[in-house]
Amino acid sequence: MNTKAEQPKGANAADIGKLVLAVLVLAAGIFAYSWFSNDAGIPQSVRMIGVLIALAAALAIGAFTGPGRRVRHFLGESQFEMRKVVWPTRDETLKTTGIIMVVVVILSLLLGLIDLILKSVVLDWLLKLGT
Incomplete structure (x- = not known):
């Protein structure tokens, strides 16, 4: 107990x-x-x-x-x-930080591209159909 x-x-x-x-x-x-x-x-x-x-x-x-x-x-x-706690070494920390920075840049470019495509679809195609 x-x-x-x-x-x-x-x-x-x-x-x-x-x-x-x-x-x-x-x-x-x-x-x-x-x-x-x-x-x-x-x-x-x-x-x-x-x-x-x-x-x-x-x-x-x-x-x-x-x-x-x-x-x-x-x-x-x-x-x-x-x-x-087993703390990561300096080398492991730098490698992990680098990977995270690359992933953030790739995802931001991907989201920017999706935003650009959606903006062109809405502004150029859908709004022009209504006029």
Whole structure:
């Protein structure tokens, strides 16, 4: 039996409280950025660092909730799977790119030819029959 399928989906009160706290910390950082505008004499770079610190704190608080643990687990599994991927070599990538470019050019010429034929059929033959 798969234990992952039986995990509860709902968040408990502690998780909700932590998520609310994370949102409040982020909102406080954004509010402080706008409150201490350039009129207060604080440079924009310092205000931006404050927002980044608030963002990091909010992410850290959110990481210790149930959804945060699931996201961390997902990212860990994603990194593990990325190590399994066999990436193409430079030569394979260049050859594949070249083939795709040739196919795109051929298809665009073919579609242009079809458009030219249909235009001549409609404008020259069908419209002249009506006059």
